[in-house]
Amino acid sequence: MNVKVIYRSRKGHTAMVAEEIAKHCGTEALDITEPHTLGETDLLFIGTGIYNSRPDELLMDYLDQLPVNKIRGAAIFCTAGKGIDATGLLVSILEHKGITVYRQRFCCRGRHLWRSKGHPNEEDLQAAGEFADKVLRAFQG
Ligand SMILES: Cc1cc2nc3c(=O)[nH]c(=O)nc-3n(C[C@H](O)[C@H](O)[C@H](O)COP(=O)(O)O)c2cc1C
Numbered sequence: 139m140n141v142k143v144i145y146r147s148r149k150g151h152t153a154m155v156a157e158e159i160a161k162h163c164g165t166e167a168l169d170i171t172e173p174h175t176l177g178e179t180d181l182l183f184i185g186t187g188i189y190n191s192r193p194d195e196l197l198m199d200y201l202d203q204l205p206v207n208k209i210r211g212a213a214i215f216c217t218a219g220k221g222i223d224a225t226g227l228l229v230s231i232l233e234h235k236g237i238t239v240y241r242q243r244f245c246c247r248g249r250h251l252w253r254s255k256g257h258p259n260e261e262d263l264q265a266a267g268e269f270a271d272k273v274l275r276a277f278q279g
Contacts, residue, residue, distance in 0.1 A: 139278060140178060143167045145185035146197035151217040151248030151258055152185045158263045159183050159215065162270035170200050180210045181277045182237075183270070184228060187248060188218035193228050201231045213240040213273040215266065217248030217258060240276065244269040 141163045145156035156167035163183070168174045176182075184201070186193040193216070212232050214225045223245035232239050244266055247257035258266070 139274075140180045141165055141183070141274070142176060142179045142181075143183040143185070144170050144174075144176070144200075146170050146187070146194040146200070147185070147217075148187055148189075148194070149248075152187045152215075154258050154263065155215055155217055155244075155246065155266045156183070156185045158266045159185070159270040162267045163274065170197060176204075176208065178208055181273070182209050182212045183215065183273070184212055184232075185215045185217075186225065186228070188216055188222075188224045191224045193225050198227060198231060201228065201235075204235065206235050209235075209237050211238045211240065211277055213243070213269075215244040215269065217246055219248065219250035219253045221245060221247035221254065221257075240273050242269070242272075 143160040145152050147153040160167035186197045216225050229239050246262035247254035
């Protein structure tokens with residue numbers, strides 16, 4: 139199974155989670171703002187920071203422009219100051235393209251000013267790894 143991990147991270151919090159997920163998938167985490175090739179993908183993990191209760195605009199534009207029929211399935215993760223998922227717009231974009239999105243999404247806290255200091259921490263990263271394992275099992279089975 140061809141598994142890839144892409145992310146958009148302004149301050150590095152989502153990047154940390156992406157690295158952990160990529161480690162569990164035996165691949166590298168790809169920053170969408172750096173040169174990369176995606177190609178045919180069976181399962182795409184997609185990560186973003188939450189800004190003003192929305193996923194990052196750059197990531198949404200990127201997903202809008204993804205060619206149809208290149209990606210089979212996707213799983214979404216995010217970091218947010220409040221630790222509350224706000225990635226519903228990503229699900230809409232992906233499903234509109236006929237991409238199956240894993241029903242559960244992962245979100246952990248990411249530090250913002252005084253809020254959520256020290257996050258993502260070890261526990262958050264462990265939970266992210268467990269999420270990756272669960273998604274992998276679901277798509278392999
Ligand atoms: C301008 C700005 C707006 C933000 N808006 C929210 C928000 O609406 N809800 C929330 O939970 N966190 C919010 N945050 C905190 C980020 O979601 C958090 O720091 C996240 O970990 C950033 O991820 P990144 O470092 O991967 O970009 C905001 C942060 C900034 C800088």
